[in-house]
Amino acid sequence: MSTSQQQAEVVGGKIAAGQTFSAADQLQLVTFGLGSEEFAVDILAVQEINRMMALTRVPQSPPEVEGVINLRGKIIPVVDLRKRFGLPATDKSEQSRIVVVEVHARTIGFIVDRVSEVLRISGKIVEPAPSMVCSVDADFIAGVGKLEDRLLILLDLGRLFSVEQIEAAKAA
Amino acid sequence: MSFDPELMQDFLTESGELLEQLDQDLVTLESTPSEGELVNRVFRALHTIKGSASFLGLTNLVQIAHAAETALNAARNKVFVIDRPAMDLLLEGVDTIKKQFDNIRAGQELLKPDKGLCEQLIALGDGHGAPAVVAPAPAVVAAVAPAAPEAVVGKSVVVSVGAGQGAGGEAFALAEATSTPFSLPPGKCELVEFLVADVEATLDQIAEQIARLCDDAHRSSAASTISDLAEALTRSVDFFGVDPMLELAGLLRKVGSKGGDLSKDEAGAVGARAQQAVDLLRETSKGLAGGQLVSRPLDGFCRSFIELLEAGHDLAPMVRAPSAAPAVITAAVPGAATSAATAATAGVPASVQGSKPEAKVAEHEHEKKSAASGEQTIRVEVGRLESLLNLVGELVLQKNRVSALGRQMVSSDWAPQEFRESVAQANGALDRVTADLQNAVMKTRMQPLEKLFGKYPRLIRDLARKLGKDINLVIEGGETEVDKSVIEELGDPLIHLMRNSCDHGIESPEARVARGKPRTGTIRLAASHEGSHVQILIIDDGKGIDPGFIARKALEKGVVTESQLGTMTDREKTLLIFAPGFSTAEALSDVSGRGVGMDVVRTNIEKLKGSIEIDSTPGQGSTMRITIPLTVAIMAAMMVAVGPEVYAVPLSAITEIVKPSEGQVSTIRGQKVMRLRDTVLPLLDGADVFKLSKGDASERPFAVVLSSAGKRVGLLVTRPVGQQEVVIKPLDGSIDRKGAVSGATVRDDGGVSLIVDIAKLFAALERREPG
Numbered sequence: 001m002s003t004s005q006q007q008a009e010v011v012g013g014k015i016a017a018g019q020t021f022s023a024a025d026q027l028q029l030v031t032f033g034l035g036s037e038e039f040a041v042d043i044l045a046v047q048e049i050n051r052m053m054a055l056t057r058v059p060q061s062p063p064e065v066e067g068v069i070n071l072r073g074k075i076i077p078v079v080d081l082r083k084r085f086g087l088p089a090t091d092k093s094e095q096s097r098i099v100v101v102e103v104h105a106r107t108i109g110f111i112v113d114r115v116s117e118v119l120r121i122s123g124k125i126v127e128p129a130p131s132m133v134c135s136v137d138a139d140f141i142a143g144v145g146k147l148e149d150r151l152l153i154l155l156d157l158g159r160l161f162s163v164e165q166i167e168a169a170k171a172a
Numbered sequence: 173m174s175f176d177p178e179l180m181q182d183f184l185t186e187s188g189e190l191l192e193q194l195d196q197d198l199v200t201l202e203s204t205p206s207e208g209e210l211v212n213r214v215f216r217a218l219h220t221i222k223g224s225a226s227f228l229g230l231t232n233l234v235q236i237a238h239a240a241e242t243a244l245n246a247a248r249n250k251v252f253v254i255d256r257p258a259m260d261l262l263l264e265g266v267d268t269i270k271k272q273f274d275n276i277r278a279g280q281e282l283l284k285p286d287k288g289l290c291e292q293l294i295a296l297g298d299g300h301g302a303p304a305v306v307a308p309a310p311a312v313v314a315a316v317a318p319a320a321p322e323a324v325v326g327k328s329v330v331v332s333v334g335a336g337q338g339a340g341g342e343a344f345a346l347a348e349a350t351s352t353p354f355s356l357p358p359g360k361c362e363l364v365e366f367l368v369a370d371v372e373a374t375l376d377q378i379a380e381q382i383a384r385l386c387d388d389a390h391r392s393s394a395a396s397t398i399s400d401l402a403e404a405l406t407r408s409v410d411f412f413g414v415d416p417m418l419e420l421a422g423l424l425r426k427v428g429s430k431g432g433d434l435s436k437d438e439a440g441a442v443g444a445r446a447q448q449a450v451d452l453l454r455e456t457s458k459g460l461a462g463g464q465l466v467s468r469p470l471d472g473f474c475r476s477f478i479e480l481l482e483a484g485h486d487l488a489p490m491v492r493a494p495s496a497a498p499a500v501i502t503a504a505v506p507g508a509a510t511s512a513a514t515a516a517t518a519g520v521p522a523s524v525q526g527s528k529p530e531a532k533v534a535e536h537e538h539e540k541k542s543a544a545s546g547e548q549t550i551r552v553e554v555g556r557l558e559s560l561l562n563l564v565g566e567l568v569l570q571k572n573r574v575s576a577l578g579r580q581m582v583s584s585d586w587a588p589q590e591f592r593e594s595v596a597q598a599n600g601a602l603d604r605v606t607a608d609l610q611n612a613v614m615k616t617r618m619q620p621l622e623k624l625f626g627k628y629p630r631l632i633r634d635l636a637r638k639l640g641k642d643i644n645l646v647i648e649g650g651e652t653e654v655d656k657s658v659i660e661e662l663g664d665p666l667i668h669l670m671r672n673s674c675d676h677g678i679e680s681p682e683a684r685v686a687r688g689k690p691r692t693g694t695i696r697l698a699a700s701h702e703g704s705h706v707q708i709l710i711i712d713d714g715k716g717i718d719p720g721f722i723a724r725k726a727l728e729k730g731v732v733t734e735s736q737l738g739t740m741t742d743r744e745k746t747l748l749i750f751a752p753g754f755s756t757a758e759a760l761s762d763v764s765g766r767g768v769g770m771d772v773v774r775t776n777i778e779k780l781k782g783s784i785e786i787d788s789t790p791g792q793g794s795t796m797r798i799t800i801p802l803t804v805a806i807m808a809a810m811m812v813a814v815g816p817e818v819y820a821v822p823l824s825a826i827t828e829i830v831k832p833s834e835g836q837v838s839t840i841r842g843q844k845v846m847r848l849r850d851t852v853l854p855l856l857d858g859a860d861v862f863k864l865s866k867g868d869a870s871e872r873p874f875a876v877v878l879s880s881a882g883k884r885v886g887l888l889v890t891r892p893v894g895q896q897e898v899v900i901k902p903l904d905g906s907i908d909r910k911g912a913v914s915g916a917t918v919r920d921d922g923g924v925s926l927i928v929d930i931a932k933l934f935a936a937l938e939r940r941e942p943g
Contacts (some may be wrong), residue, residue: 068926
């Protein structure tokens, strides 16, 4: 197993904040939407994408943890990404999906408004994140992909679901 | 440490197991010091640890193991009898080894072992007169060649037993030895002396056994001993990394494994060769001690030796062997073989002969059986078992869904009657198979309680000595099996209870005698199956628990108030020892009495969905009764609905479910309570506990009555759904555990239900009460 693959398993994809991408990097991404913005995560970190299902609420869990689901016998937490990013809550729709990722050797699901596509882009169109690009904390952003007609925000899953982040969320 | 981590891991696992056994054996040995087999076992275990450690270059570990081994070797040779002070030293030695193991595990450098301890241990062996291991029969060393023809004759005759000291067989002529300087890497240099001494001692023992090999009566036992010894030898020799030595040791192992099947004549021949191998090894190891690698070309020797061994019962190849090898026979001392032949002609009473082969056969079968059972266990990573269990749990869920669909179909009428019958049958079969499968998988995780209990004799012995008490520990039902996770969780509470019994239960010998009890106190640790539960009893014949004393102490510590005490029964007073912050030790000791003990014990046992009870008769002793489920992975639960959610409540905590009428419920200081028969039961609203939207309280008309440690509470729920065996699954770490849930489970319909944590529920109740 190559190192990059190993890393992908551990921290959730090889896309990390502070990283610069060159033309040689071919990025394969899963893109999804939250409100009017479009985000992307490394496909290597994504385990599966599910339709919305009934969640079981857990008393006194961090606010962004929407509940737990049964993923083939494993109980995993599901985070509402809107709450995580501090976006206004909306009702779940037919398009809502639970994206299941593996980060830090943990399996976590997060709810997005819609999943768009699987995309292969070249590293040369990815730029480091400007500090005030969108509603999302710049810490979680690995870069911005400039597509012909739109911008794609590359998320650093490792940071987004890092243990410290979760602790901080708990404390808040 | 630069060693292959996998090798190191293997070493830790294997030697770790040996160490555990060592502790137990040593304590048993103290009470039966003359038990020869036990001493041997202890010795071998230490020897194996030493051998492996030296292979890995763990100098400090080798030194202490060597010292302990030296002492034991002396004991083995009856140079001295293991008494208490000697045992203290030995146990200290084993403890030091254990500490070194911990250090290795923690990835730390090994400590230099206490010089004094090593010296004392060695002095134990040497001081009482060096254990001169019986010298090998010299006749064997200078074995003979021309005896072969006679031996062939002898084969047809029944061979006598008496001629055992001699060995017939030819020596293999060896080429000149050459010496080259030899050095080991610096880390290993310090060990050379040890290892050489060790190899030599082992060789002496092997030589002794080789002599016995010629004796029909002892052949198979000698062979198996040789096998063991050669195994140990291989380990020690491994250290030097000298291939010829390994080869020779390997040959000796072969001798061990084949030796039992040899006829007398063959044994003689093989014995002679084996002795030669021993001598060669001696020569090499002597050389190594002096920094010289003495080597001879051994190909011919080894080849002919192997031929000789493989030849089995056919003697002919054995005779041919020497000529096949490019060598000249040089030694030819008549004697042993001739005497064997003479003895053969003398003959032996038939009756004696008749009984021997049978005994031999029986012994063989036994050996074969034990060899076979050795191969029937494999080590499996726990993770794999866990995922297997997970999959089976999932399978059961899916089966439940399929079964439900099948039942629907059977009761409908759109399918033909015949078809519906087949579906019903298949459904039933599927049910049985999955249940069996689940059971079988659960069983793979079962381990005997022996694993825990084995540690206690040592613990009790040490405690008793420290406290100046005489305590006898009786263990029963160690073979009772429980789930691995239960074993892990049960360790600490049990140790604490045993300590308590020693410290607070059993009186000093003087006090016991004064009360007309035997000087030696007895603690009985008994385990048994009780349905789907395991019951563990800890019974001591000590002074018992005095409720009045407990009550006074509890009052002093502020655990209870005077008015609370007034309403308490003796039984409730006794149970106060489980209250947080309660400790009765008059002087804080390092044995027990930090005031957290019993509270933690109870919590830990309740975590296992178990319970603990105390029966005590002042002056006569106390009994602690622990009841735990066989497994913590599956639990019987009552599913209850609270609003839209369904929760799993451990059935073990439920005493009853009632639907209080309006008149029964009242409010005291803003808290809901209900009158249940003659008692007042505090109520907790499920919606509060699980932070659900409150709605109308009348939506939760049922009260699930829960009890824990003598306390009770009613949990208000919407309705009971039904009883179910649930597979307990952990919640992800990111989910805060402040809530009163201990895990989650998957329902029949695939949804997730949270499991109610009874301990946390009661904690919530206590928080509420003062406010």
